[in-house]
Amino acid sequence: MSPAESAQQAGISFIKAVLRGISQVILIENALTGLAALIGIFSASYGLGIVAALSSIIGTAVGRCCGAERKVVDQGLFGYNAVLTGIAIALFLDGPGKWIVAPAAAFLSAIFAASMMNWLGRIQLPVFTFPFIVLTWVILLAAYRMDFIALNPVLNPQNVSDIHQSLTDIPDILQGVVHGVGQVFIMDDFIAGLIILSGVFLAGIRPGISAVLGSAAAWLTAYLLGAESSWIDQGLYGYNAVLTMLALSWTFPSERGRRFSYLAGLAAAASSVPVTSGISVFLAPYGLPAFTMPFTLTAWISLSARQWFQKAGSS
Amino acid sequence: MSPAESAQQAGISFIKAVLRGISQVILIENALTGLAALIGIFSASYGLGIVAALSSIIGTAVGRCCGAERKVVDQGLFGYNAVLTGIAIALFLDGPGKWIVAPAAAFLSAIFAASMMNWLGRIQLPVFTFPFIVLTWVILLAAYRMDFIALNPVLNPQNVSDIHQSLTDIPDILQGVVHGVGQVFIMDDFIAGLIILSGVFLAGIRPGISAVLGSAAAWLTAYLLGAESSWIDQGLYGYNAVLTMLALSWTFPSERGRRFSYLAGLAAAASSVPVTSGISVFLAPYGLPAFTMPFTLTAWISLSARQWFQKAGSS
Amino acid sequence: MSPAESAQQAGISFIKAVLRGISQVILIENALTGLAALIGIFSASYGLGIVAALSSIIGTAVGRCCGAERKVVDQGLFGYNAVLTGIAIALFLDGPGKWIVAPAAAFLSAIFAASMMNWLGRIQLPVFTFPFIVLTWVILLAAYRMDFIALNPVLNPQNVSDIHQSLTDIPDILQGVVHGVGQVFIMDDFIAGLIILSGVFLAGIRPGISAVLGSAAAWLTAYLLGAESSWIDQGLYGYNAVLTMLALSWTFPSERGRRFSYLAGLAAAASSVPVTSGISVFLAPYGLPAFTMPFTLTAWISLSARQWFQKAGSS
Numbered sequence: 046m047s048p049a050e051s052a053q054q055a056g057i058s059f060i061k062a063v064l065r066g067i068s069q070v071i072l073i074e075n076a077l078t079g080l081a082a083l084i085g086i087f088s089a090s091y092g093l094g095i096v097a098a099l100s101s102i103i104g105t106a107v108g109r110c111c112g113a114e115r116k117v118v119d120q121g122l123f124g125y126n127a128v129l130t131g132i133a134i135a136l137f138l139d140g141p142g143k144w145i146v147a148p149a150a151a152f153l154s155a156i157f158a159a160s161m162m163n164w165l166g167r168i169q170l171p172v173f174t175f176p177f178i179v180l181t182w183v184i185l186l187a188a189y190r191m192d193f194i195a196l197n198p199v200l201n202p203q204n205v206s207d208i209h210q211s212l213t214d215i216p217d218i219l220q221g222v223v224h225g226v227g228q229v230f231i232m233d234d235f236i237a238g239l240i241i242l243s244g245v246f247l248a249g250i251r252p253g254i255s256a257v258l259g260s261a262a263a264w265l266t267a268y269l270l271g272a273e274s275s276w277i278d279q280g281l282y283g284y285n286a287v288l289t290m291l292a293l294s295w296t297f298p299s300e301r302g303r304r305f306s307y308l309a310g311l312a313a314a315a316s317s318v319p320v321t322s323g324i325s326v327f328l329a330p331y332g333l334p335a336f337t338m339p340f341t342l343t344a345w346i347s348l349s350a351r352q353w354f355q356k357a358g359s360s
Numbered sequence: 361m362s363p364a365e366s367a368q369q370a371g372i373s374f375i376k377a378v379l380r381g382i383s384q385v386i387l388i389e390n391a392l393t394g395l396a397a398l399i400g401i402f403s404a405s406y407g408l409g410i411v412a413a414l415s416s417i418i419g420t421a422v423g424r425c426c427g428a429e430r431k432v433v434d435q436g437l438f439g440y441n442a443v444l445t446g447i448a449i450a451l452f453l454d455g456p457g458k459w460i461v462a463p464a465a466a467f468l469s470a471i472f473a474a475s476m477m478n479w480l481g482r483i484q485l486p487v488f489t490f491p492f493i494v495l496t497w498v499i500l501l502a503a504y505r506m507d508f509i510a511l512n513p514v515l516n517p518q519n520v521s522d523i524h525q526s527l528t529d530i531p532d533i534l535q536g537v538v539h540g541v542g543q544v545f546i547m548d549d550f551i552a553g554l555i556i557l558s559g560v561f562l563a564g565i566r567p568g569i570s571a572v573l574g575s576a577a578a579w580l581t582a583y584l585l586g587a588e589s590s591w592i593d594q595g596l597y598g599y600n601a602v603l604t605m606l607a608l609s610w611t612f613p614s615e616r617g618r619r620f621s622y623l624a625g626l627a628a629a630a631s632s633v634p635v636t637s638g639i640s641v642f643l644a645p646y647g648l649p650a651f652t653m654p655f656t657l658t659a660w661i662s663l664s665a666r667q668w669f670q671k672a673g674s675s
Numbered sequence: 676m677s678p679a680e681s682a683q684q685a686g687i688s689f690i691k692a693v694l695r696g697i698s699q700v701i702l703i704e705n706a707l708t709g710l711a712a713l714i715g716i717f718s719a720s721y722g723l724g725i726v727a728a729l730s731s732i733i734g735t736a737v738g739r740c741c742g743a744e745r746k747v748v749d750q751g752l753f754g755y756n757a758v759l760t761g762i763a764i765a766l767f768l769d770g771p772g773k774w775i776v777a778p779a780a781a782f783l784s785a786i787f788a789a790s791m792m793n794w795l796g797r798i799q800l801p802v803f804t805f806p807f808i809v810l811t812w813v814i815l816l817a818a819y820r821m822d823f824i825a826l827n828p829v830l831n832p833q834n835v836s837d838i839h840q841s842l843t844d845i846p847d848i849l850q851g852v853v854h855g856v857g858q859v860f861i862m863d864d865f866i867a868g869l870i871i872l873s874g875v876f877l878a879g880i881r882p883g884i885s886a887v888l889g890s891a892a893a894w895l896t897a898y899l900l901g902a903e904s905s906w907i908d909q910g911l912y913g914y915n916a917v918l919t920m921l922a923l924s925w926t927f928p929s930e931r932g933r934r935f936s937y938l939a940g941l942a943a944a945a946s947s948v949p950v951t952s953g954i955s956v957f958l959a960p961y962g963l964p965a966f967t968m969p970f971t972l973t974a975w976i977s978l979s980a981r982q983w984f985q986k987a988g989s990s
Contacts, residue, residue: 111980112988153946160979163986164798168479183953189838190952192901202835205517205646208504271507316468322505323498330645330960331835349475350426356478358427483794520832520961523819586822631783637820638813645960664790665741671793673742 058119059105066101066124071229071241071256072288072296073248074120081244082230086132089234093132096144097230100124100131100151107155117162122172126158127151129177132231133336137185139195146184146194154180170348171297173341182333202332216277218264225260225283229337233279252295258307259283259290259314266318285321285340286314292344299351309347317343373434374420381416381439385489386544386556386571387603387611388563389435396559397545401447404549408447411459412545415439415446415466422470432477441473442466444492447546448651452500454510461499461509469495485663486612488656497648517647531592533579540575540598544652548594567610573622574598574605574629581633600636600655601629607659614666624662632658688749689735696731696754701859701871701886702918702926703878704750711874712860716762719864723762726774727860730754730761730781737785747792752802756788757781759807762861763966767815769825776814776824784810800978801927803971812963832962846907848894855890855913859967863909882925888937889913889920889944896948915951915970916944922974929981939977947973 046054064079071082079101087094104127108118117123134147157176165172188196220235226245227238246253263286267277276282293299294310320339328335361369379394386397394416402409419442423433432438449462472491480487503511535550541560542553561568578601582592591597608614609625635654643650676684694709701712709731717724734757738748747753764777787806795802818826850865856875857868876883893916897907906912923929923940950969958965 111984113984114987117987156980157976159983160976163979163983166983167798168482183950185953186835186956187949187952189835189956190840190902190906191949192840192842193899194901204519204834205501205504210505210507212507269508271509272505276505319502319506320498322502323500326501326504327646331957346472346475349478350471353474353478353481354426354428357429357432483797519834520816520819525820525822527822584823586824587820591820634817634821635813637817639816641816641819642961661787661790664793665786668789668793668796669741669743672744672747 059109062105062119062121063098063101063124065119065121066105067097067121067128068244068248069121069125070128071226071245072291073245073252075248078244078248079121081247082241085227085237085240085244086230086232088240089232089237093135093232096131096135096147097128099148100127103127103131103148103151104155104158107152108159111159113159122162123155123158126154126172126174126177129174129231129337130154130181133177133181134184136231137181137197137200137334138188139197142194150180150184168349169352170345171292173292173344174337175341178336178338178341181336182331185333186331196332200332200334203329205326205329208326208329210271210273211275212271212273214274214278216264216268216274218261220278221264221280221283222257222260224278224280225263225287226256226280228280228284229287238280252291255290255294255307255310256287258311259287262286262290262311262314263318266315270319270322272318272322282318282321285317285335285337285343288337288340289317289343289347290314292340293347297348300355309351313343313347374424377420377434377436378413378416378439380434380436381420382412382436382443383559383563384436384440385443386541386560387606388560388567390563393559393563394436396562397556400542400552400555400559401545401547403555404547404552408450408547411446411450411462412443414463415442418442418446418463418466419470419473422467423474426474428474437477438470438473441469441487441489441492444489444546444652445469445496448492448496449499451546452496452512452515452649453503454512457509465495465499483664484667485660486607488607488659489652490656493651493653493656496651497646500648501646511647515647515649518644520641520644523641523644525586525588526590527586527588529589529593531579531583531589533576535593536579536595536598537572537575539593539595540578540602541571541595543595543599544602546651553595567606570605570609570622570625571602573626574602577601577605577626577629578633581630585633585637587633587637597633597636600632600650600652600658603652603655604632604658604662605629607655608662612663615670624666628658628662689739692735692749692751693728693731693754695749695751696735697727697751697758698874698878699751699755700758701856701875702921703875703882705878708874708878709751711877712871715857715867715870715874716860716862718870719862719867723765723862726761726765726777727758729778730757733757733761733778733781734785734788737782738789741789743789752792753785753788756784756802756804756807759804759861759967760784760811763807763811764814766861767811767827767830767964768818769827772824780810780814798979799982800975801922803922803974804967805971808966808968808971811966812961815963816961826962830962830964833959835956835959838956838959840901840903841905842901842903844904844908846894846898846904848891850908851894851910851913852887852890854908854910855893855917856886856910858910858914859917868910882921885920885924885937885940886917888941889917892916892920892941892944893948896945900949900952902948902952912948912951915947915965915967915973918967918970919947919973919977920944922970923977927978930985939981943973943977 061076064076068079101124104124108123131147131151134150161172188194223238226242245256260283263283267282290310294306298306317339324335376391379391383390383394416439419439423438446462446466469491476487503509538553541557560571575598578598582597605625609621613621632654639650691706694706698709731754734754738753761777761781764780784806791802818824853868856872875886890913893913897912920940924936928936947969954965
């Protein structure tokens with residue numbers, strides 16, 4: 046192989062890792078899915094598309110440069126927290142400063158991810174999106190005391206006793222299910238959601254169906270529990286359920302077989318809905334979005350309980 | 361043994377596990393204590409008695425069906441978080457929906473308990489009531505965004521700066537000590553407290569004395585530190601101290617002998633009083649009760665410190 | 676050796692452990708540094724100096740009496756959480772009760788520290804000041820419900836939406852850098868800061884330079900990010916950076932060599948600045964100071980990420 050060829054190969058391998066870093070946002074290791082998701086983000090906003098691609102590059106580069114295991118980096122596991130952090134910072138901060146803070150935060154999220162892998166690897170649990178969530182919360186709160194960055198005014202702190210529901214409309218199932226998938230990438234655009242969902246189907250029929258089922262389970266649960274219809278329509282109850290379903294039925298399936306994985310996934314996806322409500326109320330006085338914390342907690346608890354029952358069963 | 365006899369035996373074994381699930385709420389493994397506590401709860405409210413029994417059945421069934429170690433389930437260790445979750449949901453939610461949410465939450469608390477056993481087993485610490493506390497907090501907060509369930513209006517969010525003490529009355533020691541024991545089961549009924557305390561004595565003189573000493577230590581500490589007398593009278597400073605004292609002196613006694621266990625238990629029980637105040641102030645903006653978090657944290661810290669000193673001593 | 680001589684030696688060894696307990700507040704194991712810091716505290720306030728010395732005695736005595744490894748106690752690792760807890764309680768509580776609560780809290784912080792050593796030792800992370808921070812927060816919050824203690828009125832709960840910056844003045848670099856070192860001991864006195872900084876130089880040129888660099892990095896970062904100048908002048912952005920820098924470049928240097936340790940330390944120190952803002956906003960509704968939580972979290976994440984990359988590199 047000539048030096049030029051091997052440089053080209055290295056380039057292709059890096060680009061694949063970057064695209065897988067985008068696909069891992071939705072718990073899938075597939076460069077095509079990542080490409081589709083990136084197109085979906087670009088379709089909604091050029092700025093966010095650039096931030097998403099750049100953040101995945103930064104995260105992947107951190108993994109490569111700091112000496113992480115090559116296989117872990119190539120699976121995209123250093124990219125997804127950076128992607129989400131970059132997008133969230135670009136969406137929820139205002140003013141020009143955010144274009145500097147977004148890549149810096151993407152860098153920090155990759156370091157944070159490495160430290161969490163060190164802790165959670167010991168108990169055989171994935172990091173999920175914990176570093177993204179906590180780092181982004183801290184930066185959004187920091188905006189109150191740092192003039193260089195300003196908060197997007199949609200983030201509106203509110204006393205818990207001032208929370209009121211408006212339950213006038215009936216939610217729309219198609220809107221809700223597609224937006225539930227799009228919101229995994231913090232996109233509230235219907236077309237972006239459709240493109241991202243197509244990307245999931247590119248990885249296989251089964252992850253595609255899991256995503257739809259998770260989103261639909263959340264829609265039904267939220268509707269039955271009397272959640273606000275505007276939230277349901279925007280997919281704000283769906284994305285955590287999509288991720289929980291994919292985690293339990295596709296990314297980390299049970300040893301007990303596919304049917305059990307789907308049932309447990311649906312139960313956990315439905316459970317993530319009241320968890321989403323609860324966490325969003327906890328964050329209300331800070332005006333912070335719940336991000337994917339409901340998924341992260343629900344999936345950790347579900348996977349850890351499964352581990353425990355399996356250990357007990359095999360001993 | 362005929363099939364009928366073995367079915368009967370299985371039934372008796374299950375009922376014992378369920379009753380021990382109720383007794384484990386107060387850190388005791390004894391079916392009679394569980395029965396007495398159940399009678400105490402029924403004496404205060406039929407609805408709560410039914411919820412308590414049903415929740416212990418659900419928790420125990422989860423342990424059995426999911427393949428937990430039989431011994432752990434039979435000790436009642438799958439029941440107590442479910443019992444407390446069921447009772448707390450029935451007490452602090454309003455409207456008919458709560459009778460559906462209570463058993464569903466009891467189910468989830470048992471799954472959560474399994475996942476915590478998986479984590480904490482590695483560091484030789486018991487789960488205590490952490491799953492109950494966190495799950496119940498999340499569900500109570502979720503009620504602000506889910507129309508199917510409504511909060512009991514006693515839960516009243518309040519800014520920290522609006523907290524004021526009213527220190528007019530002198531607290532009553534008998535009321536306080538007995539209520540402190542009853543509040544372990546979230547009962548504020550004096551007779552229920554007395555019946556539950558009798559149940560503890562059924563398990564032995566020593567746990568009975570530990571419970572009384574823990575409650576009395578909390579009473580004294582709260583009084584000396586100038587806590588609100590209505591809280592002291594209702595046992596709201598006592599129940600965490602009762603549990604802390606029982607954990608350190610009865611359920612997990614020290615290798616250094618009984619006297620040391622009692623002294624450490626009393627010190628930890630007294631410490632749980634300011635922890636109770638602190639946590640209740642932290643939760644004030646959310647209108648959430650502290651539940652048994654002060655006990656869980658105080659007991660974890662005490663047991664872990666003891667482990668560490670013992671390891672150092674034996675090395 | 677005569678009994679008198681050995682008693683004298685034991686006394687000297689104990690005093691050295693106590694002074695090292697004070698120096699460990701700033702991550703240095705050096706009795707002279709501890710003595711200088713104690714003089715610095717006395718120069719600002721006799722009361723605080725007595726509390727600091729007494730707290731270190733209490734923490735060290737807990738370690739000795741409870742059977743901790745002698746080496747750990749002699750390094751001062753049982754003293755520093757107690758020292759900080761004592762000072763913070765004496766500063767942020769009001770009324771005569773605080774002189775009883777401060778030593779009691781110092782005692783509890785040493786027990787808490789032992790329990791954290793038990794947990795964090797398993798993942799090769801130092802406890803840092805976590806026990807001090809959490810225990811002091813709980814006690815300060817408890818003051819709202821315990822009449823025996825009163826809060827210093829400087830602690831003023833505030834809704835997040837009421838936070839406003841005043842950016843009129845230009846911060847002073849000398850003030851900021853020296854105060855940043857003094858605030859490690861919660862001292863806002865310039866002379867105290869100078870004496871403490873001299874003490875750090877007594878331990879060596881390198882830790883002294885690290886402390887100055889960390890404080891200066893924070894000053895620059897805070898200034899560039901548009902932090903409030905009064906906070907910068909008082910060193911409120913500096914002390915967490917000083918500690919982060921010392922942890923990464925002096926106390927726990929990298930295997931990759933000194934230059935890498937300094938660079939990583941500076942990056943982490945700069946990162947601790949927005950973390951300080953974020954945590955202080957999170958605590959605003961409770962009126963609590965961030966204390967050294969930004970340092971503890973930043974340093975844990977940095978050290979754990981370094982561990983993970985080193986493991987990956989060596990495998």
